[in-house]
Amino acid sequence: MKIGAKIYYEKATGNVILNTGERAGAVVETTREQDFTSFKVLSERVEETVGLIELEYGQYATEFLESRGRIRVNPETEELEFFYGPLDPVETPVYQKPLTEQLKDLTTELSSTQMALADNYEQLLSAQKEAVSAQLALTELYELVLPLTGGASK
Incomplete structure (x- = not known):
């Protein structure tokens, strides 16, 4: 079985709290409730303030590679945005659509x-x-x- 990544983020800021990553093989898909129980970083949060984007397996693979996993969620559109710039940007990073x-x-x-x-x-x-x-x-x-x-x- 192949399971896509889940991106948990702060609804107010778009900052990513947890990226579960993709999984394949003998894996079981989990629910949001199970994730809040299993992951400490989620269990410390008020569930209503946390958003979730579920990706298909392999979705945005190139973007994750090119951005080195530097992502955020646009709080207005609730869509993923990627930062493709240098590792140590001099200016504030500019995130872009995939x-x-x-x-x-x-x-x-x-x-x-x-x-x-x-x-x-x-x-x-x-x-x-x-x-x-x-x-x-x-x-x-x-x-x-x-x-x-x-x-x-x-």
Whole structure:
């Protein structure tokens, strides 16, 4: 059996209290109540002030590796955020959405941009055809008017 990690955090701040980590093999899934009994760091807390995010096995594996496990939970969105910066940041760490979520957002944005570019390209081709038609019409008009004005033909 494979069991994903559980992330327990302070609801008010988003600070992670406990990351149970992933487990595989002869393991048994536990309930929130069992975890509060089993883990001292949880049993010392008021249960209502502690949030929980349960992950699928392997979920965000790349993000945990790249961030070296430096995570927090955004108190407003209740979603995991990762810090990918240096081990000893000079400034306050800036946590970000998981890389896989950022990639998904960028892919969606790129797709929208490509669709807009395709629309613009079609409009440009249409305008170019209209310009060519207008140029031909002007040339025909010029050739009709030129003899009437006594000018020489091309």
